[in-house]
Amino acid sequence: MARPLIARLYDMSPRQIVQRVAARLSGPHNYAPLREVLASPKHTRSQRLYDFLSRYEAILARAINWTSIDFEDREVLEIGAGPVAGWAPLGVFLGSKRYVCVEPYCDPNIVARPELRTYFRHIHNDLSALYGPRLDEETFLKRLKSRVEIIPERVVDLPKSATFDVQVSNSCLEHVTPLDETARHLYKLAKPDCSFLHLIDFGNHQPGKSPFDGL
Numbered sequence: 001m002a003r004p005l006i007a008r009l010y011d012m013s014p015r016q017i018v019q020r021v022a023a024r025l026s027g028p029h030n031y032a033p034l035r036e037v038l039a040s041p042k043h044t045r046s047q048r049l050y051d052f053l054s055r056y057e058a059i060l061a062r063a064i065n066w067t068s069i070d071f072e073d074r075e076v077l078e079i080g081a082g083p084v085a086g087w088a089p090l091g092v093f094l095g096s097k098r099y100v101c102v103e104p105y106c107d108p109n110i111v112a113r114p115e116l117r118t119y120f121r122h123i124h125n126d127l128s129a130l131y132g133p134r135l136d137e138e139t140f141l142k143r144l145k146s147r148v149e150i151i152p153e154r155v156v157d158l159p160k161s162a163t164f165d166v167q168v169s170n171s172c173l174e175h176v177t178p179l180d181e182t183a184r185h186l187y188k189l190a191k192p193d194c195s196f197l198h199l200i201d202f203g204n205h206q207p208g209k210s211p212f213d214g215l
C-alpha cells in the first residue's frame with residue numbers, strides 16, 4: 001500500500017513541493033524537472049559516474065575475477081538511467097558507438113539541453129584526468145548528442161531487433177515491474193557475448209515509517 005499523499009508531502013521540503021507542482025503543471029509528461037535536477041547535488045556531481053562504476057568493478061574483480069566492461073565500439077543499454085542519462089557520458093567518452101537509456105523520467109533531449117553543458121563539461125574534464133585526453137570537449141559533446149538515445153518507455157516495449165553488447169543498471173531492478181517479463185526481454189536483447197552489470201539496492205529508499213512502500 002502506497003504512503004498517503006500527506007505523509008509524502010511531510011517528508012519533502014517546500015522547495016521540493018513547489019518543484020513537483022510545477023512539473024505537474026508543465027505538461028503531460030513525467031520527466032524530472034530540469035530545475036530540480038540542476039539543484040540536486042546528487043545528480044550534478046560529475047565524479048559520480050566513475051565513483052560508482054569503479055567501486056563496483058573493484059569489488060567484483062576481487063570477488064569473481066571480473067573483467068572491466070569494455071565500452072569501445074560497443075552498443076550499450078542502460079535501464080533506469082535517471083534524469084541525466086546515467087553512465088552514458090562515461091560510455092561515450094570510452095568509445096561506445098551507441099548508448100541507449102531506458103528511463104521514463106528522463107527528457108529524451110536532455111543531452112542537448114544547453115543548461116547542462118557545464119555539467120557535461122565537468123564530466124569531460126574529470127574523465128580526461130582519469131583516462132587521458134581521448135577526445136576534446138566539442139567532440140565529446142557532439143558524440144553525446146549523436147550516440148545517446150533516451151527512451152522514456154519500459155524495457156519490455158523495446159523492439160527485439162535491437163540487441164546490445166553491454167547491459168547495465170544501477171539501483172533500478174528493485175523498482176521494476178513486472179520483473180520476470182523484463183528479465184526475459186533483457187535476455188532477448190542481449191548479444192551472445194553480452195556483458196551484464198546490474199546493481200540492486202536493498203537499502204532504505206524512502207524516509208518515514210514505511211520505507212519499502214511503493215517498491
